[in-house]
Amino acid sequence: MKKALATFYGTLAIAWLLPLPAVSFPQFQQYCEKHSGRPVNCFMCHMNDDGPTGDGEGQIGSLKPEDLERLNKTRAQTEPGSEIDNPILNKFGNQILHKLGMKKVLELTNDPSKLPEALGKESDLDNDGIPDGQEFADGTDPLNKFNGDPWKLMVINANRYKFQIILASIAVLLLDYGLAHLIKGIAVKLDKKEDVV
């Protein structure tokens, strides 16, 4: 019975929202997949893999009344710089709206390749060293520190961890040096034992 009610309310919510403009942008996904060669899904900006429509988790159909209020408040803000807390967008999605504003985002649907430039280099939400805009162009997750273009990450991490790498190399060299002498010493001892025998 509860389930039926929940589905009923969800359906009502969808019905209520239908007059409002749809707000998913397949152009960004298409550009991203074409440019990077990697398959991406709506999860890059949204809370659900399959996008904002539907009644799954993180989709409009499953929002509670207070979340719907938040959604409408966010949709009313079209200029950059405002506090964005859209329940169907993840941190990256909210960051885009916060930095660019809905108006600019709608402009960019005509040329998604300009999005990295518009976002700039400072924003790096997962702190992996690759700017979020660049991660969009590469088709990697801007919220996952361990997902990024492998070669870019390689260079960035080699720089971040150069201290550990140098010390580890020195340690291994010393170990090799010591082991060489150890084995030689044992060998000489065994040789002598044989000679004596």
Added chain:
Amino acid sequence: MIESFLFGALPYVALFVCIFGSIYRIRTQPISYSSLSSQFLESQGLMWGSLPWHIGILLILLGHFIALLLPGLWHSLMLHSLVLASVEASGLGLSILCVIGLIVLAVRRISSAKIQSVTTPMDLVVLFLLLGQVTLGMVTATMHKWGALWCSATTTPYVWSILTFRPDISFVQDLPIAMRMHIIGAWLLILLIPFSRLIHMFAVPIQYLFRPPQIVEWTSERKEEAAGEIFESEETRRHFMHATIGIGSGLALLSIGIMDKLLRFFLGPRLSQKEESELMEFKLKQLERTAHQKSLELERQENPYILIGTLEELNPTTGKYFIDYKMTPAMAFKGDDGLPNLLSAKCTHLGCTVANQVNSDGKVVCPCHLSYFNIKTGQPDQDAPAKAPLPHLGWVLMDTKGNVLASRTAQGEFTGSIDPTKLQGARVYIAKKLSEGTT
């Protein structure tokens, strides 16, 4: 006033006197340009005193000099807490060694008559000064940690300012008393170099490290034989020494690298308040998801009918996902006849969930291997990897009061009647009895 003298003028006096005094002494009294060793008078005490003293002080002074000569590198190394702790710990250990050595030397100088006969007052002054200096260093290390780090902002720039003839005592004039006395003690020791045995610091025979090996010609055969054996036994000893140094330092470095990480690994991470709550929220969501799945399973176990939605909300081109009685995904479309069209969404190729968007050919696609399925017949395309059709599901249409209006089995058998007026608010269900017997 007195501070400007002690920290500003004294260094120059000390350095000047040291340099010119030493040159003068080396040229005019060359025989005194040595450590004035008393080893042949008393060697046991000297070994137990001089060796620990010199090992300790040489390494400590090395640390001081590296910090002075390579301040940038030193500072960046000391920023790593583990390196800093190791350096400070080693320094403290070495200074204990120095103190032990100095005490043994002092006792030796006081108690041995032979040594007393060659002791000058300056020897005692130097001994006393060195003991004081090392003690002050230890006090600084223990009471005013971490010197290896804060020297970069205080003593290092101070000494450089002296050496570059731009003395700036502001770097050190507000340091604690023990530290200031340690600095003054250092300048005093430098001042005393040309007047004491300390001049032996400049007389270290470094050329011995690079001189060619000496060939020894033994005069007796017995010694010649013994020499061969000794050399051989020394060979294994040399190898094991190199081995110990190499493996020891390698393992020490590796241990320093992983030790604190390993300890914290077993201790478990300490999360901040925010991180802890984010983690718990995530876990809660996961549990809710599992619970939701279990409740769906229970619902299908217990109920003869499962609601999909109203007939109005079904769409001819976008399927509504639902979970059927077998806990597999399925989708509901509105057919051309206005009645529901239920199709399994589990691809018959390898089980991926088929997408719910119908294209212009009336087909849906499975994203895994791109099998296209006709939604009316369920048949895959000729060249699709999937060979079997997506099965249809039977449905039941009920009005708002729960009366069954019509139903259709998976095979297409229709029962009931469709009265357009009664369709208002009609709801689509899947029925347990309609799904039994289907694979």
Added chain:
Amino acid sequence: MKAGTAFGALSNFVKERFPVDKMNFHYMVEKKEVPVHSMSWGYYTGGLTLFFFIIQVITGLLLLFYYQPTVSDAYASVEFISKYVSGGALIRNLHTWSSSCMIFFAMVHLITAFAMKSFEKPRELTWIMGVLLLLITFTFGFTGYLLPWNQIAVNASKVGLQSIEAAGQYLPGALSKLPHTVIEIFQGEATVGQSTLGRFYAMHVVLLPLALIALLGAHLLQVQIHGMSQGVDVPAKKTEKFFPVFFFKDITLWTSVFLILFIVASIIPFDAFLPFPLLEPYNALGSTPAGIKPEWYFYFVYYPLEMLPFWVILLGSLIVMGVLIFTPWIFKGTSRKTLKLIAGAATAYLVIMTLFGDKILHIVKPGA
């Protein structure tokens, strides 16, 4: 008497493979010599595989402290290890990289041992145990892959297991249901779920390691008893002592490889190679993301499976398995030159299919 000669033949066989007079420290370590020739580098490949296995055991043990094998917690526990546990990201990355390296070097070891005709008498048992070890290693990879319980883990395992189902169409009558039953035994239930995770976990952490260590012990014992194989047609003029020369070279190689592995694992996260939708937590009720593929070491059988009819792959795999196990008898009289050719062809196939399988698939099936 027939029974007598059969028993005699068997006991001779065992005596030659397990010569008791050679099972002592002096013979197995001190006197052991390693031939020096152009293929001598092949002698190190087995040791490297063992080295990577040791890394797996150590990193696996550390991961075991924090991993939780339940459907609701597995993903979160792996994320916890990477994000919060001290050194966790490095340990996990070491484990992933090392697993690929272990499988890679196991294959290299197989091919070089084949090309060097190391399976000659009396080393037949060593070879057979090696083939079994290879199968265990691949199973390690397959079972371990499921444990993070993300989209790629569950879906790739599903695809892998369901490919067995296709064999049913070639079996007569009631037997055609057999593959389905086999799959359900692996899965523990109708679909890949908690039961599957529990079983795969038990296999990956206990059963397979025990089996591998037991076989490995026997494998290494055989190597030490019989010594290093000749490797080339003309016995090498030069040999070096196993201890200390070869042993030191082996250890130096291990430490250098460790350094390289450490550096690579520190700077390149393995997850960076995967499209991020595959790294999301598995959602039983949602859609399946695009790009589901098994791990790279299965490509040599995965892409052909996509391109050719199932029966071809099934037959081919059975033949290859049979040939591998009975190699010491099938190739008994084959010259090393021919063996090298076969090994070269096999290597070429493996390399091309692994690196370019995707492109080949798109050429053969443009729609895919």
